[in-house]
Amino acid sequence: SSGDKSKNSISVFAAASVTNVMTEIAGEFKNETGIRIQLNFASSGILARQIESGAGFDYYVSASKEWMDYLDSMQLVNRNSISSIAGNRMVAIVPIENKELFIDSVSIVNFPDLFKGRISIGDPAHVPAGKYAQQIMSSNSWEVKLAKRILPAKNVRDALFMVEMGEVEMGMVYSSDAQKSKKVRTVYEFAVADCDPILYYGAGKIKSDENLKAFLTFLEGDKAKLIWKRNGFKIN
Amino acid sequence: MHALSAHLKRKKGNFSLDIEVDFFRGITGVFGPSGAGKTTLMHLLVGLEKPDEGFLQIDDILLVDTVKNINEPARNRKIGYVFQEGRLFPHMTVRKNLLFATKYVPKGKQVIEFAELVNLLELNNLLEKRPKQLSGGEKQRVAIGRALLSSPKLLLMDEPFSSLDVKLRRQIIPYLIKINRKFNIPMLVVSHDLPDLLSLTRELFLLKNGRVLGHGNYLDLIEQENMFDVMRGAGLMNVLQFKVDAHDKENGLSILTNKDASQEISIEREMVSDCCQIGDEINVSLRPEDISLTLERIPNISIRNQLPGTIMKIIEKDNRIYCLVDVGFKLLVSITHASLLKMELTKGKQVWCLFKSMALQTNI
Amino acid sequence: MHALSAHLKRKKGNFSLDIEVDFFRGITGVFGPSGAGKTTLMHLLVGLEKPDEGFLQIDDILLVDTVKNINEPARNRKIGYVFQEGRLFPHMTVRKNLLFATKYVPKGKQVIEFAELVNLLELNNLLEKRPKQLSGGEKQRVAIGRALLSSPKLLLMDEPFSSLDVKLRRQIIPYLIKINRKFNIPMLVVSHDLPDLLSLTRELFLLKNGRVLGHGNYLDLIEQENMFDVMRGAGLMNVLQFKVDAHDKENGLSILTNKDASQEISIEREMVSDCCQIGDEINVSLRPEDISLTLERIPNISIRNQLPGTIMKIIEKDNRIYCLVDVGFKLLVSITHASLLKMELTKGKQVWCLFKSMALQTNI
Amino acid sequence: MENWFVFSETEMSAIGLSFKVALWCAILVLPMAILTGWWLARKSFRGKSLIEGFVNLPLVLPPVATGFVLLLLLGSKGLIGQFIYEWFGIRIAFTYYAAVIASMIVSFPLAVRAIRLSIEMVDPGFEEAAKTLGASTFQSFVRVTLPLALPGIISGFVLSFARSLGEFGATIIFAGNISGETQTIPLALFNQIQVPGMESSAFRLLLVAVVFSFLAMSVSEYLVKKLYKRI
Amino acid sequence: MENWFVFSETEMSAIGLSFKVALWCAILVLPMAILTGWWLARKSFRGKSLIEGFVNLPLVLPPVATGFVLLLLLGSKGLIGQFIYEWFGIRIAFTYYAAVIASMIVSFPLAVRAIRLSIEMVDPGFEEAAKTLGASTFQSFVRVTLPLALPGIISGFVLSFARSLGEFGATIIFAGNISGETQTIPLALFNQIQVPGMESSAFRLLLVAVVFSFLAMSVSEYLVKKLYKRI
Numbered sequence A: 001s002s003g004d005k006s007k008n009s010i011s012v013f014a015a016a017s018v019t020n021v022m023t024e025i026a027g028e029f030k031n032e033t034g035i036r037i038q039l040n041f042a043s044s045g046i047l048a049r050q051i052e053s054g055a056g057f058d059y060y061v062s063a064s065k066e067w068m069d070y071l072d073s074m075q076l077v078n079r080n081s082i083s084s085i086a087g088n089r090m091v092a093i094v095p096i097e098n099k100e101l102f103i104d105s106v107s108i109v110n111f112p113d114l115f116k117g118r119i120s121i122g123d124p125a126h127v128p129a130g131k132y133a134q135q136i137m138s139s140n141s142w143e144v145k146l147a148k149r150i151l152p153a154k155n156v157r158d159a160l161f162m163v164e165m166g167e168v169e170m171g172m173v174y175s176s177d178a179q180k181s182k183k184v185r186t187v188y189e190f191a192v193a194d195c196d197p198i199l200y201y202g203a204g205k206i207k208s209d210e211n212l213k214a215f216l217t218f219l220e221g222d223k224a225k226l227i228w229k230r231n232g233f234k235i236n
Numbered sequence B, C: 001m002h003a004l005s006a007h008l009k010r011k012k013g014n015f016s017l018d019i020e021v022d023f024f025r026g027i028t029g030v031f032g033p034s035g036a037g038k039t040t041l042m043h044l045l046v047g048l049e050k051p052d053e054g055f056l057q058i059d060d061i062l063l064v065d066t067v068k069n070i071n072e073p074a075r076n077r078k079i080g081y082v083f084q085e086g087r088l089f090p091h092m093t094v095r096k097n098l099l100f101a102t103k104y105v106p107k108g109k110q111v112i113e114f115a116e117l118v119n120l121l122e123l124n125n126l127l128e129k130r131p132k133q134l135s136g137g138e139k140q141r142v143a144i145g146r147a148l149l150s151s152p153k154l155l156l157m158d159e160p161f162s163s164l165d166v167k168l169r170r171q172i173i174p175y176l177i178k179i180n181r182k183f184n185i186p187m188l189v190v191s192h193d194l195p196d197l198l199s200l201t202r203e204l205f206l207l208k209n210g211r212v213l214g215h216g217n218y219l220d221l222i223e224q225e226n227m228f229d230v231m232r233g234a235g236l237m238n239v240l241q242f243k244v245d246a247h248d249k250e251n252g253l254s255i256l257t258n259k260d261a262s263q264e265i266s267i268e269r270e271m272v273s274d275c276c277q278i279g280d281e282i283n284v285s286l287r288p289e290d291i292s293l294t295l296e297r298i299p300n301i302s303i304r305n306q307l308p309g310t311i312m313k314i315i316e317k318d319n320r321i322y323c324l325v326d327v328g329f330k331l332l333v334s335i336t337h338a339s340l341l342k343m344e345l346t347k348g349k350q351v352w353c354l355f356k357s358m359a360l361q362t363n364i
Numbered sequence D, E: 001m002e003n004w005f006v007f008s009e010t011e012m013s014a015i016g017l018s019f020k021v022a023l024w025c026a027i028l029v030l031p032m033a034i035l036t037g038w039w040l041a042r043k044s045f046r047g048k049s050l051i052e053g054f055v056n057l058p059l060v061l062p063p064v065a066t067g068f069v070l071l072l073l074l075g076s077k078g079l080i081g082q083f084i085y086e087w088f089g090i091r092i093a094f095t096y097y098a099a100v101i102a103s104m105i106v107s108f109p110l111a112v113r114a115i116r117l118s119i120e121m122v123d124p125g126f127e128e129a130a131k132t133l134g135a136s137t138f139q140s141f142v143r144v145t146l147p148l149a150l151p152g153i154i155s156g157f158v159l160s161f162a163r164s165l166g167e168f169g170a171t172i173i174f175a176g177n178i179s180g181e182t183q184t185i186p187l188a189l190f191n192q193i194q195v196p197g198m199e200s201s202a203f204r205l206l207l208v209a210v211v212f213s214f215l216a217m218s219v220s221e222y223l224v225k226k227l228y229k230r231i
């Protein structure tokens, strides 16, 4: 659609959780190259299905490997361009009102007993952050104790919101999100090894062009990396 | 006792109503040309419109007073109202329409019996029908019945007979008179049909352009020029009160005597059939056109009623002459100008009033 | 030529209609008791209901035929219809209601002029009002006007006069007669008021229980026992055709002569004022109760019309006697049984028929 | 998913829940909508369009926003919810009741509008007639206006039911997406759409929603027809 | 975001877009809804409740599902969309038009229901009268029934407008969330909610939606009143 309508713009489909980063990148990119970026934010799955249905895009940012593989299997993205562009960490958060709880690498073992009530995570069925949260639970054998206390949210943002609202006593979200919120307090950052690597993947469309190449170059540049970092993401 | 007294003002567009009334307990006929404000008056009385100014008092209870800011809602006024347009509930059968109000009548206060009413209004075969399935006249009868079954303290009817054939009219009118007498329910009946009204009552309330033109006994009203004019077009009528004296079965006649006069007047019996027994008081109406004047008694004529009297007043309207003749009671007679000249009629002259017993209409 | 011929069958609930008719180009009065099927017949003719069986032909054009599966929609039938309940469009002013149909009348085919109609129906002050702001009688006049302005080939009216006062009735009836004559529009007029109908026409169509009871000239119909019964309750009437012979201005009388008889009959002039000039043909109605019988001519009486004749038939109904007297034309006279006996009236006897010129009603 | 017509347990529970939530929603919304509809139809007062706007808010707001507002009001730390929690120890959010409430709020303006419209179109002359026969405002409303406005009432009921069947945004926020408790058909559908390869399951659920819709319409159509014929 | 009342460019464009989409949606839905409403109100035919069910489908389906169905039908690889693309070279999905279409589909059943209801409540006697005066079915509908059903028509318009303002699910799927082109208020709201700390911006957008809603209600209330008084 938009990609081929106006020559000097590219269309980026990006997972909703990177809204801020991509918006800032788009601004910088325009300043630098004069090329406008049309952003389309939704969940990674919805974006994948839109692409599958013929949506015109130039670059796709997914929060999960599965959806990237899904598109790749249908040859809708350029396999060579697939790369992980940023990482994240999972953290445990509590409402800001909760000033008592502190967790260290020792007490974390009894994590389920450290709080009462429910814990909000992304829905493990389809939200990547939820899947990571579940992996962390199972690798620490908290599953049984927490099974009935999980409140699955339709995305990470909602999981965070539940903690902000005090509807739950605990939440497991991305550190990038937790850092932005003034209503929650991060009480623990989970070990990298507790779950699959938390990575955002990007890929270009099959037929590359000048504009897309410029964008790929910009993404690898320092300016882009700084933006990711500023927003709480990890760059390797 | 006044059944109703009111002074009501109301403006609607370029029409304005300003009426002062006192109604007594009987039946009052409300009469006036199209657009006179008859329906508007009914709405004010029943509580569907609010007067801009004025008061309304029924049975000495103040229902409306714009100064004191009193305005009793319609449902508390206990006024039965037959709408000009019927307004039957379309989702209910005739039976349910009729019985609608009975829920709001306290036990034992129901004055009119359902079965009796259904019989009288010939609604037996219609009870399970819905208003949409009724003919115009059938609807009108149901509307009358519905209002009667609400056991009202006062009954207002707006053109209740307009779609009824003469047979049904003749049947319902005596019934209304009976109800008025038996239960002492005052009634206001709007009609553009003066003969119909007069067969119900002699008490008339004349409206024109939103103002009271006159109010009182019909015979008193027609003596006044301006009211005479209004009523003339609608059909003038003599209404007389008689007592049933005897039945002459062989000839099919009833012998009636007037209270005031000592004259014997024969009246056709057929009309009076069940309703009148010897000693009953009945109302009889007679059109001025149906009375002839002669200077002497005439034998060998099919006109059986011949009453001597004196001309009290001669009213000349266009080419028509009305003579008010005192034959013991007052009779209005209409004759042509030619007859007036030929017979040299003047005020004070002795004449005979001739009318066929056939021309007499009884209304109980 | 038949204006309309039809055979229609229709069942609604426990009511069934089965009617065969031929209407000529004049005005036909449709008469019958409440619930007889008059409105149903109108709906079938106008196309708002479909017959279960039958056909309908107007001006030799087949509009409905259930066998041939023809059913012309209402809008193509060009039949003007005045509904019993008015059905004015509530969202339009009176003017727009009146002019609604004019869009569908081809240019130059508009037979009735707007201004003339508005004048006649006294609608001048109402043109910008909406139906809700009209009184009952006002609504009815607008409905009549709306149907007339659709320039129909046939006009049906269902109780068009029920809320009109006598003055307006007297004004509209001659107008309808004029329209019928001038534009040759046949009309069917439903009414429960026989005198009203008879002042419009002598051609009657009698309905009862969904069946045709009779159809034809009024005087022919009343000679048949069963129809006599139906009409009697509604008010029998003599309707006579006269020619205006001269005006006696001094006495305020018009001298009329009957076509058939050579009798001179004087008739009051007031009623005829503008509408009748010397040489005009007019209809005059006269109630049987208003005619007296004598055995000889009577001098010195206010009854100016005295016609000699022969009793042709004596009809006895309950205690009332009806004599059909040939005075050059047929006159129906009602007398009491007592008079019959006293005057020894029999078929063939010579009598005088007396009636006041006052009792004559003219309808153009 | 071998057999296309065997529903998984999750699916069955979503279907049952959806039906229950929708029915309760419609039943509970109806009386309130009738009252509000009548009020808006028959009374005229200052600030009426303010009330109107307020009633219609859930229609204009994206359901997700409505869900957030509900959470802010009725959550256990919410403006009202905190008191409910303190005094009765009841948590509303993320329960079956929350699903019903979310549906109700979202359906309410639709039901009100249908009912109000039909009440407005009933000739007030009939109510007047009832009053002259001694009925109170309430009685004449119940005995005369309400039956005459029946098509609108049924419409209001069906609209609430249908809207509730399709409700997603407000429910997922306020009631959560808890299988067996608050996961109605739309929520289950959403989950399946988010996962590659679950298309057939999603289609089956869609089909159930469609069948529900057709059934609801048929029944209401039939009722309206039957009741209308009598008028 | 220093000044609470200064809208960012993205916000302004979302507001303008929302208004434009909602207006077009209401304008385009109206004639179709009138036709369908009249058809359902006045005709009775076999399979009527099937049609009814079909018309109401977008009400029962979660909007996200509706969005997918639209994508499957009108996407450039969709059942119908592929032909449109092949023959006319037009892509519908992910454009401004897609946003309008998504809104239309979702509002359609609401508008139809309001209009149908009000047409049903107009006494067919008036249409009959018009026909005896020579008007065709269409003319009597336009000159008599339609003006008498006006409250329902206005209601239908306002409902479409309002529903469109709140439309999220179908739009984000079928039209995408493209700033300046398809990003209406609800979608912009979604973006802001995705990022913690953007609440104030979200609230301002919500407020705009609310004001829109109140305005729409006031105007329609006023229109109905003014037009109704004349009846």
Ligand SMILES: Nc1ncnc2c1ncn2[C@@H]1O[C@H](COP(=O)(O)OP(=O)(O)OP(=O)(O)O)[C@@H](O)[C@H]1O
Residues within 6 Å of the ligand: B012, B013, B014, B015, B032, B033, B034, B035, B036, B037, B038, B039, B040, B041, B084, B192, C129, C132, C133, C134, C135, C136, C137, C138, C163
């Ligand atoms: N809402 C209104 N606005 C303006 N004028 C009105 C309104 N309602 C009634 N009128 C006028 O008031 C006058 C009186 O109306 P009303 O209905 O009381 O007459 P009526 O005496 O009952 O006549 P009818 O015998 O024809 O029924 C009429 O001329 C009518 O046009």
Ligand SMILES: Nc1ncnc2c1ncn2[C@@H]1O[C@H](COP(=O)(O)OP(=O)(O)OP(=O)(O)O)[C@@H](O)[C@H]1O
Residues within 6 Å of the ligand: B129, B132, B133, B134, B135, B136, B137, B138, B163, C012, C013, C014, C015, C032, C033, C034, C035, C036, C037, C038, C039, C040, C041, C084, C192
């Ligand atoms: N839909 C219907 N279902 C059943 N019966 C009906 C239906 N419509 C009319 N009827 C009956 O058919 C009969 C004839 O009705 P119609 O309206 O034709 O009478 P009418 O002669 O016009 O009477 P009126 O002078 O009282 O208006 C009535 O007895 C009425 O109850």
Ligand code: MOO
Residues within 6 Å of the ligand: A015, A016, A017, A018, A042, A043, A044, A045, A063, A064, A122, A127, A128, A129, A155, A156
């Ligand atoms: O970025 Mo996601 O797919 O909304 O968790």
Ligand SMILES: [Mg+2]
Residues within 6 Å of the ligand: B038, B039, B040, B084, B158, C135, C136, C137
């Ligand atoms: Mg009136």
Ligand SMILES: [Mg+2]
Residues within 6 Å of the ligand: B135, B136, B137, C038, C039, C040, C084, C158
């Ligand atoms: Mg009739």
